[in-house]
Amino acid sequence: xKRLIFLSxxxxxxxxxxxxxxxxxxxxxxxxQYRHAENTADTATIASLSWREFFTDTCLQALIxxxxxxxxxxxxxxxxxxxxxxxxxxxxxxYLPALALSPEASVGRYVGNTSKTYHIAASASWELDIFGKxxxxxxxxxxxxxxxxxxAQAVRTRLIATIADSYYTLLMLDSxxxxxxxxxxxxxxxxxxxxxxxxxxxxxDAAVLQARANRMTLESAVLALRKSIADTENSxxxxxxxxSQRIARGAWSDTAFPESVSVGIPVQLxxxxxxxxxxxxxxxxxxxxxxxxxAAFYPTVTLSGTLGWxxxxxxxxxxxxxxxxxxxxxxxxxxxNKGANIANLKxxxxxxxxVKLQFRQSLLDAGKEVNDALVQCQTAKRxxxxxxxxxxxxxxxxxxTELLMRYSPTTYLEVLTAQQSLLDAxxxxxxxxxxxxxxxxxLYHALGGxxx
Numbered sequence: 001x002k003r004l005i006f007l008s009x010x011x012x013x014x015x016x017x018x019x020x021x022x023x024x025x026x027x028x029x030x031x032x033q034y035r036h037a038e039n040t041a042d043t044a045t046i047a048s049l050s051w052r053e054f055f056t057d058t059c060l061q062a063l064i065x066x067x068x069x070x071x072x073x074x075x076x077x078x079x080x081x082x083x084x085x086x087x088x089x090x091x092x093x094x095y096l097p098a099l100a101l102s103p104e105a106s107v108g109r110y111v112g113n114t115s116k117t118y119h120i121a122a123s124a125s126w127e128l129d130i131f132g133k134x135x136x137x138x139x140x141x142x143x144x145x146x147x148x149x150x151x152a153q154a155v156r157t158r159l160i161a162t163i164a165d166s167y168y169t170l171l172m173l174d175s176x177x178x179x180x181x182x183x184x185x186x187x188x189x190x191x192x193x194x195x196x197x198x199x200x201x202x203x204x205d206a207a208v209l210q211a212r213a214n215r216m217t218l219e220s221a222v223l224a225l226r227k228s229i230a231d232t233e234n235s236x237x238x239x240x241x242x243x244s245q246r247i248a249r250g251a252w253s254d255t256a257f258p259e260s261v262s263v264g265i266p267v268q269l270x271x272x273x274x275x276x277x278x279x280x281x282x283x284x285x286x287x288x289x290x291x292x293x294x295a296a297f298y299p300t301v302t303l304s305g306t307l308g309w310x311x312x313x314x315x316x317x318x319x320x321x322x323x324x325x326x327x328x329x330x331x332x333x334x335x336x337n338k339g340a341n342i343a344n345l346k347x348x349x350x351x352x353x354x355v356k357l358q359f360r361q362s363l364l365d366a367g368k369e370v371n372d373a374l375v376q377c378q379t380a381k382r383x384x385x386x387x388x389x390x391x392x393x394x395x396x397x398x399x400x401t402e403l404l405m406r407y408s409p410t411t412y413l414e415v416l417t418a419q420q421s422l423l424d425a426x427x428x429x430x431x432x433x434x435x436x437x438x439x440x441x442x443l444y445h446a447l448g449g450x451x452x
Contacts, residue, residue, distance in 0.1 A: 021291070023143070023284040026356060046444055051160050054444055059250045060167045063240065067163050070241040074159055077152035084145040091141040094134045098125050125304040133295040140288035147281030153274035159239070161445035165438060166236040167249060172434040173229045175252040176427055180222045183423045187215040190419070194412055207412050214416060218423075252430075257440045273448035279355075279362040286352040293348040296341045369446035376439035380432050387429035394422040 046054060052061060068074065100123045191211045197203040234244040398418045 022139070023287045025280065026283075046440075046447065046449060049444075049449060051449070054449065055160075055164055056256065057167070057250050057254070059248055060164060063167060063236070063247070064160055064163050066240045066242070067159050068156065071159050071239065072241055074152070074155050077148075077155040081145070081148045081152055084141070084148040088138070088141040088145050091134070091138040094137065123304065123306045125302055131295045131298040133292055133300075136288040136291040136295060140285045140292070143281045143284035143288065147278045147285065150274040150278035150281060154278060157274060157445055157448065161441050162239060163236065164441050166232055166239065167247075168255070168434060168437045168441070169232050170229060170236070170247060170249055171252045171255065172430055173225055173232065174249070175430045177222065177225045177229065179423065179426045179430065180218060180225060183419070184215065184218055184222065186419060187211065187218060190412070190416060191215065197412060203412055207416075210413060211416055214420060252433075255433075255437060257437060273366050273446075276359075276362050276366055276448075279359040283352070283355045283359045286348070286355040290345070290348040290352050293341070293345040296344065366446065370443065373439050373443035373446050377436060377443060378439075380436035380439055383432040384429065384436060387425060387432050390425045391422065391429060394418065394425050398422055 051064060055061060055064065191208065194203055194208045194211050198205065198208055233247045236247055237244050398415070401415045401418045404414075
């Protein structure tokens with residue numbers, strides 16, 4: 001019997017030694033290149049900066065610290081890491097033998113005699129991992145653990161970027177609100193001026209009514225800005241797992257970001273993104289799942305034994321105590337399982353190809369996000385330059401229109417039009433500056449920044 005088991009094991013080893021191996025990254029055969037990049041040669045990029053170095057606003061830093069400590073999604077991600085660690089520990093313990101203790105005792109009476117028997121035994125069974133079923137399970141669990149850690153990191157980087165985006169949204173809205181309130185004061189002065197001109201016969205009711213209508217429109221816009229500020233504060237507070245409250249913040253004028261960016265070598269940096277790493281971990285996990293499905297076609301070799309002490313040796317009433325020893329080696333070869341193993345292998349292979357495509361797409365999506373952020377930064381930079389020039393021009397237009405009204409037939413409606421154009425340009429410039437900052441935030445996130 002032993003000889004038969006050893007011969008079967010040797011034959012299976014010769015045929016099955018190549019059914020499992022270690023995962024290696026596949027060749028995606030894609031070239032991820034940045035469009036419109038100012039510099040792609042330097043690997044020391046903004047992604048290498050910690051979030052404290054990139055976001056220097058002290059109020060923002062305090063908010064990010066709160067978010068990292070309190071955010072619900074991040075806490076859940078950390079719990080998922082703990083779950084994956086437990087699964088990996090269970091997979092590692094599968095290499096150890098299973099132990100069991102089974103004590104038994106009985107009392108009987110026969111022809112006036114009382115017999116007491118007892119049986120104390122410890123049993124152990126150990127499945128030999130010849131064909132890599134346990135190894136594949138362990139490596140798959142390890143890949144799943146790494147993937148859960150990458151997921152937690154992805155949640156962390158997204159959280160930092162979202163907090164920063166909300167914070168600078170508040171600063172932009174504050175700036176627009178300040179511009180709107182200042183303009184409201186100017187409109188009040190304009191209305192008083194028009195009423196005085198009307199009394200002097202130099203203008204008519206239409207001009208006064210138009211000015212009042214413009215003021216009402218601006219008042220409505222100011223109310224909308226205040227609502228947007230409250231909504232953004234509430235959203236940011238929920239992100240920090242806090243009740244709705246006012247968010248402490250700095251001034252729009254104190255914001256500072258680099259004038260130009262270095263994005264580094266595409267392939268190297270995209271691989272640093274936690275979501276891309278997670279996609280690859282999923283591929284590795286699917287690879288080991290396929291190996292485990294293949295291993296199901298091969299026999300299972302189990303060693304088991306029992307060691308104990310008993311006083312029941314099969315006698316009628318009572319026997320002296322003695323040791324009990326038993327050792328068994330078994331080999332189980334699956335012959336017919338209703339096609340379940342074949343179906344499971346097909347499912348595993350299809351799943352592996354599916355995850356491979358997802359990994360490839362994650363690289364493409366990452367490259368797209370970087371390109372979008374680069375275009376946003378560069379476009380907003382140029383819009384800021386044009387917006388500043390436009391505001392300078394409109395300031396001069398308002399000044400000269402007011403002079404013309406004093407010394408020429410120019411109506412005050414032309415002054416109001418010039419003031420409205422200046423207001424619109426100031427609001428747009430504030431939006432352009434926010435777009436530029438948002439582009440930096442998106443680029444920082446797209447390159448996998450915020451890891452430290």
